[in-house]
Amino acid sequence: MNSLKTPYFVINKDFLDEELHKLKNALQRSWGNYIVGYSYKTNAFPWVIKYFRDNGCYAEVVSDDEYELAKSVGADKLIYNGIAKSKETFFEAVRNHSIVNIDAEYEINWLAELEPNNYEVGIRVNFDLESKCPGQTQCGEDGERFGFCYENGELKRAIDKIEEKGVKVVGLHLHKSSKTRMPDIYRAIAETAVEISEKYGLKLKYVDIGGGFFGGLSSKPQFPEYFDMVAGILKQCFDPEETALIVEPGMALIGxxxxxxxxxxxxxxxxxxxxxxxxxxxxxxxxxxxxxxxxxxxxxxxxxxxxxxxxxxxxxxxxxxxxxxxxxxxxxxxxxxxxxxxxxxxxxxxxxxxxxxxxxxxxxxxxxxxxxxxxxxxxxxxxxxxxxxxxxx
Ligand SMILES: Cc1ncc(COP(=O)(O)O)c(C=O)c1O
Missing domain, CATH: 2.40.37.10 (Lyase, Ornithine Decarboxylase; Chain A, domain 1)
Structure with missing residues (x-):
């Protein structure tokens, strides 16, 4: 490597193979029915996104630009999150039965323009992680801004509004970006998924616990620590036969x-x-x-x-x-x-x-x-x- 002209980045493919293998093994063992959505925002370098496409991962995209990038490399298994979707790509994703997690009121309003066709969506949940894991959240007392707030009834109102439009809510998206990346964040996420699903009588096809895990560091929590614990909690209410566990790692795989x-x-x-x-x-x-x-x-x-x-x-x-x-x-x-x-x-x-x-x-x-x-x-x-x-x- 010494002969190459610096500066440059080197992606270690063997290392990527190992980490992805470890991730899939841990998910297979703990839940079985799982989807890995590689988080484009973490590193959407073209070789990298093709690598994850070729290895069976969904493309987790959060803007119309990332959506078009995924399409441009032929990544057709998509998870469409975030607050930067365009209306055109939103409609296309819903019609193509991609996994689409609604995160804004205007997306709910767009649904009124869709022809009736039993379409399905997921919804991003905003819940008060700071009260469950004090000091671990990125925004502390100010709280996080993504998703619809569970505690104040906004989430229920949004779910009802979506379903009034003839679209079914079949997934909960509960990604949290924490300061600590510790397993108790995912305990709170799994418990909240169970609580919401039971309270609102939802029949979910997936629970998406997002990204934010450690990976590639032997001194930090390993994949089984997260997923065995999440699976233990989800099993109180969900059956792996019916409900998939979605993860959206970025840092843990490419970091x-x-x-x-x-x-x-x-x-x-x-x-x-x-x-x-x-x-x-x-x-x-x-x-x-x-x-x-x-x-x-x-x-x-x-x-x-x-x-x-x-x-x-x-x-x-x-x-x-x-x-x-x-x-x-x-x-x-x-x-x-x-x-x-x-x-x-x-x-x-x-x-x-x-x-x-x-x-x-x-x-x-x-x-x-x-x-x-x-x-x-x-x-x-x-x-x-x-x-x-x-x-x-
Ligand atoms: C919705 C969503 N999913 C996945 C990720 C990936 O997180 P990480 O790279 O920490 O795994 C992020 C990062 O902010 C995110 O916002």
Whole structure:
């Protein structure tokens, strides 16, 4: 890999195979009747979405653009979630009997325009996770904004309104993005699915517990911990013969399968610090600037003698001062041409990073000892594509 021009991402296919296999095994053992919907938003890189398509996963999409992307790669098993659906794609998905989870009032209103045909939909549930798992939710006391609120009766009103339009509610979607990704989040989700279904006498074809699991980290909860517990609760009310368990993992599958390779291009010494300047950037692997550490490897190239430096700050190529990735204390100095490799950077990176100062880097796929290029680095041509008046200098 050392001969490839940095920066670039590498997707480790063998690792993906293993994780997907573990996920499917855990679901098969605990519930049997399951669907894996790969979460496009987590990383919709074309090779990645084709990989999940080829491995029997549904495409979990949350906008008309993602919906069209799924169609463009021939992914015809779809879960259509979110609040960014277009009316046209919404109708198409309902008519094609895709799994469509309603998340907005205007979608319910659109149903009035559908011809009667015993169509079926699911609905996104908003329930108060913060009271069940204090301190674990992303928005704390402010609560989450997605779905229809169960506790204040909005969910029941929405279900009734959908059914008045001759459309059946056959699924509950209960995805929650938590800060902790811990199994008790899924206990609350499963208990809420049981409670709602019993209270409203719903006959559900699926319970969709969403994504948000850990994956690819031996120190964190493993798939069976989540699904055995969820299955134990769902069995109080649902029969796997009739009700499928849907999961929508993103991070758990793609997060740990991707590495980012960078090189040191310069070393700057100031009176206050030593800055290691690389051709990578924090914007590529931490676009939301929230990470405090990385799984990383420093490859010191050559046999030159090196001193120990009290402090070295590894930084990126952008002109933002806070494009600093990590700091080394009392470690061997890093020199120009050394490599820094970041591991487990596949989630919310390649498809969330900005086109800031430099265009998207190359992407490779590694399978066994084979490496194939899956994307050339972007050039001005891709950046300027779709611009009007591009002929002018
Ligand atoms: C509806 C839905 N499903 C699945 C996911 C995937 O979550 P993760 O990548 O944490 O597994 C998300 C992420 O926000 C989501 O909003």
């Amino acid at each position: 740990a399968a991707v590495d980012y390779y960078t090189s040191v291009v310069d070393v700057k010494r100031t009176t206050r610090n030593t800055f290691i300047v690389t051709d990578g950037s924090r914007t590529q692997i931490d676009p939301l600037m929230t990470k405090s550490s990385y799984f990383k490897e420093i490859v010191r190239i050559g046999s030159e003698p090196r001193q120990v430096f009290e402090r070295q700050i590894v930084s990126g190529f952008t002109c933002m001062e806070h494009d600093r990735l990590f700091e080394l204390s009392n470690e061997l100095e890093i020199l120009t041409n050394d490599q820094i490799v970041y591991h487990k950077v596949g989630a919310y990176t390649m498809c969330l990073s900005p086109l800031f100062i430099k265009w998207f880097p190359a992407v490779y796929v590694k399978e066994g000892e084979h490496i194939i290029k899956a994307r050339d680095r972007w050039t001005v041509a891709e950046y300027k594509s779709r611009c009007i008046g591009d002929k002018e200098k």
